[in-house]
Amino acid sequence: MSELRWDPLKLHWVIIATERGRRPRDFQVEQQEAEMTSCPFCYGNEDKTPAEIFAIRPSGPANSPNWKVRVIPNKYPVLRIEGEIKSKGYGLYDVMTGIGAHEVIIETPQHEKGLADLSVAEVTDVLIAYRARFLDLRRDSRFRYMVLFKNHGVRAGATLAHSHSQLIAVPLTPPVAATELKICRDFYANKERCIFCDLIDFELTCGDRVVKEFPNFVSVTPYASCFPFELRLYPKKHSHDFAMMDDGQLAELAVAMKDMLLRLKTVLKDPPYNFILHSAPPQQQRLGKPEYWGSLEYDYHWHIELVPRLTQIAGFEWGTGFYINPTSPEDAALFLREAEI
Numbered sequence: 024m025s026e027l028r029w030d031p032l033k034l035h036w037v038i039i040a041t042e043r044g045r046r047p048r049d050f051q052v053e054q055q056e057a058e059m060t061s062c063p064f065c066y067g068n069e070d071k072t073p074a075e076i077f078a079i080r081p082s083g084p085a086n087s088p089n090w091k092v093r094v095i096p097n098k099y100p101v102l103r104i105e106g107e108i109k110s111k112g113y114g115l116y117d118v119m120t121g122i123g124a125h126e127v128i129i130e131t132p133q134h135e136k137g138l139a140d141l142s143v144a145e146v147t148d149v150l151i152a153y154r155a156r157f158l159d160l161r162r163d164s165r166f167r168y169m170v171l172f173k174n175h176g177v178r179a180g181a182t183l184a185h186s187h188s189q190l191i192a193v194p195l196t197p198p199v200a201a202t203e204l205k206i207c208r209d210f211y212a213n214k215e216r217c218i219f220c221d222l223i224d225f226e227l228t229c230g231d232r233v234v235k236e237f238p239n240f241v242s243v244t245p246y247a248s249c250f251p252f253e254l255r256l257y258p259k260k261h262s263h264d265f266a267m268m269d270d271g272q273l274a275e276l277a278v279a280m281k282d283m284l285l286r287l288k289t290v291l292k293d294p295p296y297n298f299i300l301h302s303a304p305p306q307q308q309r310l311g312k313p314e315y316w317g318s319l320e321y322d323y324h325w326h327i328e329l330v331p332r333l334t335q336i337a338g339f340e341w342g343t344g345f346y347i348n349p350t351s352p353e354d355a356a357l358f359l360r361e362a363e364i
Contacts, residue, residue: 103121249330304319
């Protein structure tokens with residue numbers, strides 16, 4: 024029989040439609056690639072992109088080949104870094120200037136390799152670039168939140184096949200993040216515990232949805248997964264801010280990330296997916312808000328969310344806010360655990 028499951032972090036219901044139970048082979052998606060005659064992210068094409076902001080390279084000047092990871096401004100940014108934030112009412116609506124930052128992290132010079140194919144050392148370099156850009160952008164007091172994400176595959180929104188991720192800094196806290204942050208704050212105010220720490224302890228004790236446990240990280244399929252084979256990667260020790268991770272911790276995270284990505288690639292034959300890194304917002308003083316997210320250090324827990332794009336949102340989901348997942352997270356965890364990688 025199907026179940027309705029409540030997600031206390033996202034405040035929505037999910038229908039786990041077990042009677043429709045689908046196995047990994049039922050979700051194999053035909054690979055699609057965006058058409059392109061010349062890739063601007065490959066070696067030798069550095070002049071075809073905006074000037075780099077950050078790079079990891081053994082030697083050589085900026086904007087030259089011989090790089091390992093390269094960060095550039097998005098050529099077609101959704102928000103622009105130049106200007107002042109201005110907000111006003113417009114009838115019953117609100118409007119503000121489109122100020123922000125939109126960056127592209129090119130994860131490897133090798134066009135044919137995805138993030139799952141990189142070595143642990145190469146994934147560590149990608150994470151070091153993530154950290155560097157978080158630390159830099161948070162110094163700009165105009166930015167309230169940073170969203171780091173990866174679209175893998177055309178179906179997941181990738182317009183270029185070359186492996187890359189994106190970082191967008193926005194001038195307000197997005198509703199999804201604000202909801203999660205408020206839930207964490209309220210839970211801590213009532214219980215003086217982190218809701219994520221409680222969740223991780225429960226999942227480790229239960230074990231049904233644990234995919235792989237490492238000394239300091241664990242990957243799980245969420246109890247109320249909206250989509251088949253949805254995954255979360257958590258640091259087991261409480262930590263609110265991804266950017267506070269040192270090089271050794273990033274190297275450990277790279278091992279866990281590569282394992283998660285390889286399992287997904289093995290079981291689902293390299294599916295399209297979206298990857299989101301959730302971290303605490305900048306803790307800067309806000310006029311009139313002296314306690315703005317003031318308890319983040321205690322109540323929030325950074326994490327990675329990975330959503331394979333195997334099903335589509337249709338009328339029922341749009342009309343109700345409920346999601347229908349035809350594969351239980353327990354079954355998904357079992358398939359992923361047993362994968363030979």
